[in-house]
Amino acid sequence: MKASKLAILLLLVVALEILLFTGCDADPFWGRRRRRRRRRYVPPVPVCSSSRPYSPRWINSWQQDFNVRCITSYSIRVWQSQHRNCKEDRIHYFQCKNGPFAYQHRHCSSSHYVNDFDGPLAFKCAHNGVIAGVGSTYSIGARDRRFSFRCCHKHGYVAHTCKHTAIINKWDQPMRYVVPSGYYLVGAFSVHQNSKEDRIWKFEICQFSRILKWVRV
Numbered sequence: 001m002k003a004s005k006l007a008i009l010l011l012l013v014v015a016l017e018i019l020l021f022t023g024c025d026a027d028p029f030w031g032r033r034r035r036r037r038r039r040r041y042v043p044p045v046p047v048c049s050s051s052r053p054y055s056p057r058w059i060n061s062w063q064q065d066f067n068v069r070c071i072t073s074y075s076i077r078v079w080q081s082q083h084r085n086c087k088e089d090r091i092h093y094f095q096c097k098n099g100p101f102a103y104q105h106r107h108c109s110s111s112h113y114v115n116d117f118d119g120p121l122a123f124k125c126a127h128n129g130v131i132a133g134v135g136s137t138y139s140i141g142a143r144d145r146r147f148s149f150r151c152c153h154k155h156g157y158v159a160h161t162c163k164h165t166a167i168i169n170k171w172d173q174p175m176r177y178v179v180p181s182g183y184y185l186v187g188a189f190s191v192h193q194n195s196k197e198d199r200i201w202k203f204e205i206c207q208f209s210r211i212l213k214w215v216r217v
Contacts, residue, residue, distance in 0.1 A: 048086035062087040069133035070096035088143040088197040100208035101154040108152040117142035124187035125151035143197040159206035171196040
């Protein structure tokens with residue numbers, strides 16, 4: 001009798017251990033919680049605004065062509081631009097001043113595009129001329145611009161005391177060049193860098209004098 005009671009007691013102990021063991025591993029329905037999946041962080045997509053700074057009066061929008069010309073007898077005095085990385089382009093502003101001589105439109109001519117996309121640019125007006133206009137077209141594929149220039153001259157005037165400026169702007173940074181008093185813009189030079197998708201610039205400026213004709217008495 002005692003042996004049977006002992007066997008029953010052992011069975012109860014084993015059953016209790018099994019219940020305790022399974023109870024630790026299994027979650028009862030009243031203790032279950034929904035596991036929330038962690039969402040992967042997705043950084044916000046930056047918005048590339050097409051707006052332009054309020055001032056000055058830019059002549060083009062981002063990635064748009066332009067063609068600016070000074071009025072008769074004027075030449076380029078101010079060349080200003082601003083770069084935007086998300087557009088990989090520059091907007092431009094020009095200002096003109098009285099040129100070194102009075103000229104007519106028949107004394108002016110416009111060049112073809114003087115550079116290839118992504119290529120260097122080196123231009124100087126022929127016939128002792130001054131730069132009186134700038135044109136440009138943009139390529140979305142190349143993320144660069146080609147440029148053309150309008151030059152005007154007058155017979156009897158010669159350029160002299162010419163000099164090159166230092167590099168005017170840094171990559172991706174604003175550019176503003178003002179031709180000093182007594183000088184006039186005659187040339188432009190630029191290189192493009194693919195990693196920056198931008199251009200740096202320098203210019204050539206000259207003074208002008210009228211050729212005097214000696215008359216025998």
